[in-house]
Amino acid sequence: MNPDDALYDEQVVRPYVMTRGRTEARAKLDLISLAVTIRPATGVEMGLDPEHLKIVRLCKRPLSVAEIAAHLDLPAGTVRVLLGDLLDRGFIAVQEPQPEVDVLDERMYRAVLDGLRAL
Amino acid sequence: MVSGPSDGKKMPVPIKLLIAGGFGVGKTTMVGAVSEIKPLRTEETLTDRSVGVDDLSGVESKNTTTVAMDFGRISIGDDFVLYLFGTPGQERFWFVWDELARGALGAVVLADTRRLADCFPSVDYFERRGTPFIVAVNCFDDAPRYDLDEVKLALNLGPDIPVLLCDARRRDSGKEVLIALVQHAYGRRPMAKV
Numbered sequence: 001m002n003p004d005d006a007l008y009d010e011q012v013v014r015p016y017v018m019t020r021g022r023t024e025a026r027a028k029l030d031l032i033s034l035a036v037t038i039r040p041a042t043g044v045e046m047g048l049d050p051e052h053l054k055i056v057r058l059c060k061r062p063l064s065v066a067e068i069a070a071h072l073d074l075p076a077g078t079v080r081v082l083l084g085d086l087l088d089r090g091f092i093a094v095q096e097p098q099p100e101v102d103v104l105d106e107r108m109y110r111a112v113l114d115g116l117r118a119l
Numbered sequence: 120m121v122s123g124p125s126d127g128k129k130m131p132v133p134i135k136l137l138i139a140g141g142f143g144v145g146k147t148t149m150v151g152a153v154s155e156i157k158p159l160r161t162e163e164t165l166t167d168r169s170v171g172v173d174d175l176s177g178v179e180s181k182n183t184t185t186v187a188m189d190f191g192r193i194s195i196g197d198d199f200v201l202y203l204f205g206t207p208g209q210e211r212f213w214f215v216w217d218e219l220a221r222g223a224l225g226a227v228v229l230a231d232t233r234r235l236a237d238c239f240p241s242v243d244y245f246e247r248r249g250t251p252f253i254v255a256v257n258c259f260d261d262a263p264r265y266d267l268d269e270v271k272l273a274l275n276l277g278p279d280i281p282v283l284l285c286d287a288r289r290r291d292s293g294k295e296v297l298i299a300l301v302q303h304a305y306g307r308r309p310m311a312k313v
Binding site for chain 1: 130131132134159188198204222290301302
């Protein structure tokens with residue numbers, strides 16, 4: 001095997017290049033924060049990279065940061081940065097998880113228990 | 120109050136549950152048994168903020184650790200979606216996992232009676248952090264069977280921590296474990312104690 005072949009097996013563009021060196025997302029998104037596309041991207045949008053467009057296409061139904069990262073095979077941190085860009089530009093909406101103090105809601109526990117029993 | 124998207128698209132509220140325990144105890148198996156999707160893997164880069172182990176004295180730069188987590192999903196109608204995260208096997212990374220545990224409704228600590236000590240770090244972690252947890256003993260075919268009270272004693276668990284037997288391969292068994300966890304978490308709500 002030609003050692004150069006290894007170059008083509010790997011992702012050629014490094015995650016930090018996709019985020020232009022940014023490692024901290026402005027919006028601190030949890031692994032389970034959900035993103036959904038609210039405005040389709042045409043593909044000729046200024047400043048959107050292929051990964052941004054992939055996310056916009058992927059999130060036609062709500063998907064978590066963790067799911068987007070898994071589907072795109074990118075680290076979660078990279079996905080957070082890309083989602084921050086899309087959020088700023090109004091392509092996606094985000095649903096945050098219940099804050100820890102709010103995980104007291106009786107209705108939520110009942111709904112989850114009923115849902116699990118019905119599985 | 121959780122705010123939703125402004126355009127009227129209804130989004131479920133995501134809820135996080137953790138499946139912890141030692142390496143090879145069946146965490147991913149359990150995630151896969153109850154998940155509506157094939158378990159996915161995600162990588163999270165964590166920064167060591169207070170390193171107790173592997174202390175690299177004199178090294179100025181922050182250490183980062185990449186941990187891989189397998190996870191699955193269970194939709195609860197249109198209102199909620201449960202994400203089940205199998206925590207990485209290297210228990211020594213627990214101390215940087217506050218991010219994973221933050222906001223989690225609760226945790227299942229999976230135990231194997233052949234290597235019971237493997238779940239000590241998880242039990243310690245959730246006790247210290249105050250995350251509601253239960254212990255589920257995964258019944259491997261060739262593992263010795265113990266009375267649940269013996270397991271409770273060996274793990275030095277408080278009387279209020281539920282311990283149950285399970286088969287991580289079976290969906291109905293995993294489902295029972297999750298129901299027990301949510302019931303336990305419900306009883307542990309600060310409001311429930313008032």
